[in-house]
Amino acid sequence: MDKRIPVLRVEDLDVEFRTRSGIVRALQNVSFEVHRGEMVGIVGESGSGKSVSAMTAMGILDPAGQVTKGAITLGGLDVLNASESTLQEMRGREVSMIFQSPRTALNPIRTVGKQIADVLRRHGSATRQTAREMAIKALMSVRIPDPERRHDAYPFELSGGMCQRIMIAMALSCRPELLIADEPTTGLDVTTQAAIMDLIKELAVERNMATVLITHDLAMAADYCDRIVVMHAGHVIESAPTAELFAAPKHPYTAKLMKATPRGEGSLDDIDSIAGSLPDLRTELPPCRFSARCERHEDICDTPPLAAQELSPGHFVTCRRPL
Amino acid sequence: MTALLDVRDIRKLYALAGQGGSGNPLLRWVRTRLTSAVDHTPVLHAVDGVSFSIDGGESLGLVGESGCGKSTLVGMLARLSDPTSGDILFAGQNIGTVPSKQFHARPERTDIQIVFQDPHESLNPRFTAFDTIAEPLRGLQGITDAAELRRKVEEVAVQVDLPLQLLSRFPHQMSGGQKARVNIGRAVAVSPKLLILDEPTSALDVSVQAVILKLLVRLKQELGMSYLFVSHDLNVVRLLCDRVIVMYLGQIVESGTAEEIFTRPQHPYTRALISAIPNTGPGAVERVRLSGDPKSPIDPDPNACRFHGRCPKGEDLCARAAPPKVMVNATHYAVCHFAEGTAQDSGAEND
Numbered sequence: 001m002d003k004r005i006p007v008l009r010v011e012d013l014d015v016e017f018r019t020r021s022g023i024v025r026a027l028q029n030v031s032f033e034v035h036r037g038e039m040v041g042i043v044g045e046s047g048s049g050k051s052v053s054a055m056t057a058m059g060i061l062d063p064a065g066q067v068t069k070g071a072i073t074l075g076g077l078d079v080l081n082a083s084e085s086t087l088q089e090m091r092g093r094e095v096s097m098i099f100q101s102p103r104t105a106l107n108p109i110r111t112v113g114k115q116i117a118d119v120l121r122r123h124g125s126a127t128r129q130t131a132r133e134m135a136i137k138a139l140m141s142v143r144i145p146d147p148e149r150r151h152d153a154y155p156f157e158l159s160g161g162m163c164q165r166i167m168i169a170m171a172l173s174c175r176p177e178l179l180i181a182d183e184p185t186t187g188l189d190v191t192t193q194a195a196i197m198d199l200i201k202e203l204a205v206e207r208n209m210a211t212v213l214i215t216h217d218l219a220m221a222a223d224y225c226d227r228i229v230v231m232h233a234g235h236v237i238e239s240a241p242t243a244e245l246f247a248a249p250k251h252p253y254t255a256k257l258m259k260a261t262p263r264g265e266g267s268l269d270d271i272d273s274i275a276g277s278l279p280d281l282r283t284e285l286p287p288c289r290f291s292a293r294c295e296r297h298e299d300i301c302d303t304p305p306l307a308a309q310e311l312s313p314g315h316f317v318t319c320r321r322p323l
Numbered sequence: 324m325t326a327l328l329d330v331r332d333i334r335k336l337y338a339l340a341g342q343g344g345s346g347n348p349l350l351r352w353v354r355t356r357l358t359s360a361v362d363h364t365p366v367l368h369a370v371d372g373v374s375f376s377i378d379g380g381e382s383l384g385l386v387g388e389s390g391c392g393k394s395t396l397v398g399m400l401a402r403l404s405d406p407t408s409g410d411i412l413f414a415g416q417n418i419g420t421v422p423s424k425q426f427h428a429r430p431e432r433t434d435i436q437i438v439f440q441d442p443h444e445s446l447n448p449r450f451t452a453f454d455t456i457a458e459p460l461r462g463l464q465g466i467t468d469a470a471e472l473r474r475k476v477e478e479v480a481v482q483v484d485l486p487l488q489l490l491s492r493f494p495h496q497m498s499g500g501q502k503a504r505v506n507i508g509r510a511v512a513v514s515p516k517l518l519i520l521d522e523p524t525s526a527l528d529v530s531v532q533a534v535i536l537k538l539l540v541r542l543k544q545e546l547g548m549s550y551l552f553v554s555h556d557l558n559v560v561r562l563l564c565d566r567v568i569v570m571y572l573g574q575i576v577e578s579g580t581a582e583e584i585f586t587r588p589q590h591p592y593t594r595a596l597i598s599a600i601p602n603t604g605p606g607a608v609e610r611v612r613l614s615g616d617p618k619s620p621i622d623p624d625p626n627a628c629r630f631h632g633r634c635p636k637g638e639d640l641c642a643r644a645a646p647p648k649v650m651v652n653a654t655h656y657a658v659c660h661f662a663e664g665t666a667q668d669s670g671a672e673n674d
Contacts, residue, residue, distance in 0.1 A: 045528040145615065159616045160389075189388035190555055191613050194599035198612065216529065219601040260529045262536075262558040271562070273534035277498055 006033040006073075007178045007210040008057060008095075013070035015052055015061070015234075022282035026052050026065065027234045031308070034178065039204055039211040041221030041242075043257070044231035047278050050214045053231070054180045058097060059087040075177055092123040096171035098200075100183040102163035106155040112166045113139070113151030116173055123174045138169040142199060161192035165199070172203060179204065182214045197224055218261050222246060227314075230254050233278050233289040236308070240315040250311055250322040253290050288319065296321050325415055326376035327549050328400070328517055333409030333419070335370040335395050339621065367621050369395040371573035372409075377517065382543065382550035384564035384581065386557060386596065390617065392573040393553050397519055400551070401437050402426040414516070433463045436515035441526040442502035446494040452505045453490040456480065459513045475512070482545070483508040483538060500531035504538070511542055518543075519551045524559060536563060557600050561585050566654070569593050572617055572629040579655030589649070589657035589664075591634050611635060628660070636661055 015027040027049050034040045042050045055061050057072055059079050072079040075094050079087070099105040107115055116135040120126035126134045132151065139147035142165040155163055164184060171179060181200060185193040201224050204211045215221050221228050222242055229239040230251065238251040249255040256274045263270070276293040279285055287306040291297045301320045308316045370392040377383045387393050398404045400411060402423050411419035413431050426432055436459075439445035446455060456476045460466045466475060480487055485504045494502055503523065510518060523539065524532045536559065543550060554560050560567060560581070567584040569577040569592065577590040588594045595611040613633050623629055631641040640660055649662035656664070 045530055162616065190557065190599045191388060191595055194601075194610075195612055195614075197601075217601065218529070223601040257529065260533050262532070262556070262562055268533075268537060268540060268562050271533040271536075273532065273537075274530035277500075277530075 004035055005076075006035050007075055008034040008212070009071075009073045010053065010057060011071045011073075013053070013056065013072065014068045015049075015056055015065055016068055017062070017065050019064065019282075024281045025234060025285070026281060027056070030070070030231075030234070030236050032229045032236060032239060034210045034212055036177070036210050037205070037208045038227065039201065039213060039225045041213045041215060041225035041228045042231060043215060043218055043221050043228055045216060045278065047233075048231040049234040050216075050231055051182055052234075054097070054182055054212060054214055058091060058095060058180065060091075089123075092119055092176070093174045094176055095178040095180065096174070096176040098164070098167050098171050098179065098181045098184045100186045102167045103155060103160065105167060106163060108155055111152050111154055112158070112163075113153075116166070116170050119170050119173050134173075138173045139166075141172070141203070142166075142169040144169070159192075160188050161196060164188065164192075164196050168196075168200065168203070172207070172209075175207060176209065178210045178212070180212045180214070183216070184213075185220070193220075200224075218257055219263075230257070233285075234281060235289055235318060236316075237290065237319065238315075238317045240317075244312070244315055248323075250315070250317040251290075251319045252294050252296050252323060255323055296323075326412075327379045327381075327414060328377040328551075329410075329412040330376065330400070331374050331410040331412070333370060333373050333396070333399060333411065334368075334407045335392075335399060335404070336407045337367040337369060339365045339367055365621050368573050368623055369620060370399070370406075371623075373570070373573075373575055375568055375575065375578065377549050377551060379516070379549055380543070380547055381566065382552055382564045384560040384567040385551060385553045385570065386555070386560055386567060387570035388555075388617070390572075390620070391570045392620075393570060394521070396570075397437070397521060397551070397553060401435055401519060402432075433459075433513045434516040435519065436510040436513065436517070437519040437521060438507055438510045438523050440522040442499065442506040443494070443526060446502055446506060448494050451491050451493055452480075452485065452497070452501075452508075455505055456490075456508045456512050459509060463513050479508045479512045482511065482542065498531075499527050500535065503527060503531070503535050507535075507538065507542070511546060511548070514546055515548060517551065518548045519553070521553045522555065523552075525555060532559075539563065557585075557596060569596065572620055572623065574629065574658065576630065576659070577655075577657040579651070583651070583655045587651075587655075589651055589655070589662040590630075590659045591636050591661075592630055593657075595635075630659075 011031050013027055013030040017024040017026055030053055042053065044050050056067060057074065057079065067080055077090060113135045116138050117126065117131035120134050121131055136147045136151050139150055144150050144165055184200065185196050188196060213221060213225055225242050227241050228245050230237050232253050238254045249258060259272045260274055274293060279289055279292060286302050287304040288301050291301050298321060306318060308318045310316050373396060385393055399406045402418060405423050406419055409419060410417050418431050421429060453476055456479050457472055460472060460475050466472050477487055480490060483504045485501065485508060489497060489501060524535055527535060552560060552564055564581050567579065567581050568575050571592050577593045584593060585597060588597055595613050598611045615633050618629060618632060626643060626645055628641040628646045631637045646658050646660045647666040648656055648658050649664045649666050650656045651662065651664040
């Protein structure tokens, strides 16, 4: 195991949502770590708990959600027991988040420059006099052409890719230690998508920042991440360095997910879908939540407890019968 | 053999009022009479001289970024909007001249169907799966007999692998994959000859994407349809399409067989699109990255390449002359000054 102190450490996290139709066990025993200068991809289908994990780590979980077990340490701070004012100080300065659909995340009736200045004045060292200059610098750092003019633009005057650059400028303006990017390129064009991901990667390397990339696109995670955490129905089922995960996936779900992703070469016969769908998280579930969809399922899979095992250094899998 | 769909030099231009010119003819007349202002109404070129054809049983991919005119083109082909000029020949009949408001009475209305993007949004939330599939059967085929309607709908459900007990469910009671099946079922219920698919898998999880794609391939064989497949996902286009056209700012910049487009792209924009696909496996291609945004489609300069400014290759020539259509071979062409092949003089004359 890595000896360095991670920027973000999530340990044995359980999150429940109390809804009218019952308790949804959204996360169970979720553990992962993110180190300085590393980009970690969290990959899974919609509803697998990717975003809930990230939101909990930032302390912005919906009030209906409750952490019932576990611990989150972010740069030495115990997130779950910290006061709201401490968390407010932390957000923006030590950890920032980029959301999907930048157009809805930005304030439509405020110029983008002012929105960046807001962050700088709240969390950074900017004063009223220096805010404009610093905001323009932030715009420059995300390679926005003609930043002086764009500073006074409203979000609707800018393209989707440009808005996402503004979001990145805003998130990185106070030089956070950790950046969480939640599906940063969904809804953008392929060419813009590539440019935005290149930019995030470049800035992360330049600033030696820890980055979490949440995505449903395994191919994109493979392209940019150093390590990949695969989630299914609120469980982390496998985590490994990217090259190792792709060379030898150990969990049947990871292998299936790879088979389902269309690649450039090959024909339609080479891709295969995954039977069934995510289980209903309100019901009593077997220890392995993938068991109903799994072809390798045997009686041994139903005997608790199911724990993660380290097959090789840094490669964890939560499966009784790994491939 | 005549093509099923033959689109010839189709254009859709929108006159923009408000700046310079006014929409009101009287006001405009007064203004030009009393002032020396030049009467100029800016024109947005949404689709600007697009020609292509689809043969029976063929699937054609249409790719390009948002704002390039894909949806406007699809709208005109499905006769939801009227082209400004140009012909749409469907099975030999010119349907481009039929006003869109009267198109519903034409027999071709049944033959062209669309599967809209995002089944979560495009299904009527107050219609059960049965209602959704029955709607075109009632409206276009005039089936009113309840028993026959039920038999027909169940037949379609079987065709798209939708379990019959789901027919009574509303969209919010179904999963993404099931909704996609209903959406496809509605479109194929009237046995169209041409099916237009607008990003059919982009809203689905990877785990169900493959099965929907396989369903589409099977349906095409069973029903002998032609596909126009509009998509962002180039990997999916490569799997499904025989031929591909690439659009940029209202014009086709490259056209060829899927194999040619993906292995020997000629236009720099196509190259950028292909190199933007994440993880293309071993031996990754050189990365071509575009900077900046596309030019404005309002009053584009007729004597310049529309890609100039973003193009990694851009030279003086590109800003002075519209690129010619260069035939690489009989099936493959690119509209670029630097494509390799024999130039056809269809663009503006070079000076």
